Amino acid sequence: MSVFWTLISGGFALGIVAVCVWRALATARTPQGSVAWVIFLLGAPWFAVPAFAVFGGHRLRSYTRTRQRSRALTANQNDVARLTPPAEAAQARLAVFERIVNLPATGGNAAQLLIDGAETFDAIFAAIDAARHSVCVQFYTIVDDDTGRVLADRLIAAAGRGVTVRLLFDGVGSYGLSRRYRTRLSEAGIHVIDPRAARGPTSRLNINFRNHRKTVIVDGIIGFVGGHNVSDTYLGHNPTYGRWRDTHVALQGPIVAQLQLIFTEDWHWGTGELLTDDLNWDPGTHPADVSAVLLPTGPADPTETGAQVFFATITAARRRLWIASPYFVPDGAILSALSNAALNGVDVRVILTGGIDHYLPWLAAQAFLDDIRADGVRIYHFADGFMHQKVLLCDDDLALVGTANCDNRSFRLNFETMAAFADEGVAGDVARMLEDDLAHSRPHDTPLADKPIWIRVGAKLARLLAPVL
Numbered sequence: 001m002s003v004f005w006t007l008i009s010g011g012f013a014l015g016i017v018a019v020c021v022w023r024a025l026a027t028a029r030t031p032q033g034s035v036a037w038v039i040f041l042l043g044a045p046w047f048a049v050p051a052f053a054v055f056g057g058h059r060l061r062s063y064t065r066t067r068q069r070s071r072a073l074t075a076n077q078n079d080v081a082r083l084t085p086p087a088e089a090a091q092a093r094l095a096v097f098e099r100i101v102n103l104p105a106t107g108g109n110a111a112q113l114l115i116d117g118a119e120t121f122d123a124i125f126a127a128i129d130a131a132r133h134s135v136c137v138q139f140y141t142i143v144d145d146d147t148g149r150v151l152a153d154r155l156i157a158a159a160g161r162g163v164t165v166r167l168l169f170d171g172v173g174s175y176g177l178s179r180r181y182r183t184r185l186s187e188a189g190i191h192v193i194d195p196r197a198a199r200g201p202t203s204r205l206n207i208n209f210r211n212h213r214k215t216v217i218v219d220g221i222i223g224f225v226g227g228h229n230v231s232d233t234y235l236g237h238n239p240t241y242g243r244w245r246d247t248h249v250a251l252q253g254p255i256v257a258q259l260q261l262i263f264t265e266d267w268h269w270g271t272g273e274l275l276t277d278d279l280n281w282d283p284g285t286h287p288a289d290v291s292a293v294l295l296p297t298g299p300a301d302p303t304e305t306g307a308q309v310f311f312a313t314i315t316a317a318r319r320r321l322w323i324a325s326p327y328f329v330p331d332g333a334i335l336s337a338l339s340n341a342a343l344n345g346v347d348v349r350v351i352l353t354g355g356i357d358h359y360l361p362w363l364a365a366q367a368f369l370d371d372i373r374a375d376g377v378r379i380y381h382f383a384d385g386f387m388h389q390k391v392l393l394c395d396d397d398l399a400l401v402g403t404a405n406c407d408n409r410s411f412r413l414n415f416e417t418m419a420a421f422a423d424e425g426v427a428g429d430v431a432r433m434l435e436d437d438l439a440h441s442r443p444h445d446t447p448l449a450d451k452p453i454w455i456r457v458g459a460k461l462a463r464l465l466a467p468v469l
Contacts, residue, residue, distance in 0.1 A: 085106070085107055087291055091422075093291075097309065098293060100309060101293070101294070101305060103293055103295075103296075104293065105293040106254035106255060106258075106293065107285070109253030109288070110252040110288040111249050111250070111251055111290050113248075114224070114250055115247055117147075117228060117234045117236060118235060120228050120234075124216050124224055127250075131163045135155065135166070135217070136166050138213050138215045138216075138263055138266065139214050139229050140174070140211065140214055141173040142169050143176075143177070152181065155167065156185065159188045165189075168263070170194070193267070193271055195270025196270075209414070210409075210414050211298075212404075213262070213266070214248075215259055215262075220257065220281060222256065223259040224248055224249070225248065225251065225401070225403065226246065226247050227248065227389045228246050241355055245384065245389060249402075252286045253284070253286045253292075254285065257282075258294035262294065291421070292423070293419075294418075294420075295400070295402070295418040297415070297417075297418075298415035299412065306410055306414075307333065314334065314337040314338060316394055318395055319346065320346065322392070322434050323349070323350045323392050324351040324389050325351075325352065325390055326357075327365065327406065329365060329409075330406055331408055331411065335372060339372050339375035347378075348378065349378045349380060350372075350377060351387065351434065352380070354381035361407060361462075364459065364462035364463050364465065366459040367459040378443065379443070380442065381444055382437060384440035387437070390402055390404050390405055390406075394427075397424045398427060399430040400418045
């Protein structure tokens with residue numbers, strides 16, 4: 001009997017390994033990824049099978065199915081947006097992004113850069129204080145500190161005025177958010193959701209897919225998106241990092257309806273509730289008439305939309321391409337695009353943070369910098385605190401601001417949101433902002449070979465983990 005059950009259990013284990021190997025061969029993004037997973041699964045199955053269950057997938061199929069069920073709303077919002085088309089030149093500039101994310105570019109928008117935490121949270125809190133009907137809030141990280149409690153106070157006050165308040169947060173990014181904090185909001189009538197937890201134990205395994213979005217929508221009229229999370233650190237109150245250099249953007253016009261649409265899709269996935277009649281879907285137009293399109297990307301998309309957005313922006317540049325990102329762990333296609341742009345005479349600059357908050361991405365970045373520097377890409381490290389903004393500037397008329405880093409996690413594993421503006425005024429504001437950042441940055445001029453041995457070795461090892469960083 002013991003031999004029989006040994007054979008049964010052994011066959012079952014082999015079957016599980018075989019299924020994982022097949023899925024690795026069928027679904028891995030690259031041949032190298034397939035080979036790595038197969039070797040790991042066959043060589044150390046007891047470790048590899050659980051790891052593959054958590055990290056092996058690259059599509060969140062449950063979200064895809066949920067999105068398909070909400071396509072009626074998507075279609076309606078696309079129709080509304082097309083009532084305010086952008087100018088012809090802007091339409092041409094944004095056309096590739098329209099095709100990537102399946103949302104239309106619109107005219108009639110306004111965009112105001114919010115530089116650093118005080119300016120960002122002052123604007124967000126003022127909008128919440130003025131809310132009359134609805135407040136939709138979504139952050140990757142919320143901390144129960146002074147800043148987090150101020151947000152809670154403002155939301156509770158809005159709910160007390162009869163405003164419908166909904167709050168989404170990511171369970172990984174907000175790990176450690178106290179039950180007391182959430183209970184206080186819930187008892188005030190605020191709908192508080194961690195979508196992964198709300199969907200049950202199976203979804204808790206999807207920790208590799210994270211919702212990295214940071215958005216606020218008030219009354220369907222004004223929206224905010226950018227790099228700030230909710231904690232004292234983002235106001236520069238953490239002595240470890242000092243000044244926290246980050247960027248949000250305040251939005252008005254039809255793009256706000258697109259931002260709200262993406263919030264409703266995230267809400268629908270977490271709760272099963274489709275928000276159709278509860279929200280205002282007519283944000284109006286703004287005389288600034290900025291042409292823009294929202295760029296939501298993530299692992300539920302049929303293609304790797306996050307990487308495509310970066311690739312399209314890089315290859316569109318003819319004179320200038322400036323990227324600000326705290327983390328730099330790109331794939332081969334993005335590295336080649338950056339090198340080719342520089343070789344074609346484009347002024348390519350990449351501004352990275354000078355500080356370290358996560359050692360693995362920082363080490364991995366060191367392995368990529370020498371190659372693109374050799375092709376003419378100029379690398380800078382921000383030296384006046386910790387830089388966390390996610391911004392791209394292409395020539396003098398295209399700018400992107402949002403939540404996506406220049407790394408594989410943002411390209412393929414996280415849900416992200418960028419706003420793209422085909423407008424010389426907005427691009428000019430972004431250019432002046434980045435020029436100031438460059439003035440507070442130091443050039444990267446030390447090759448990896450001249451760095452301490454722990455960095456040289458660590459960079460090579462960390463590069464092996466680049467697909468999940």
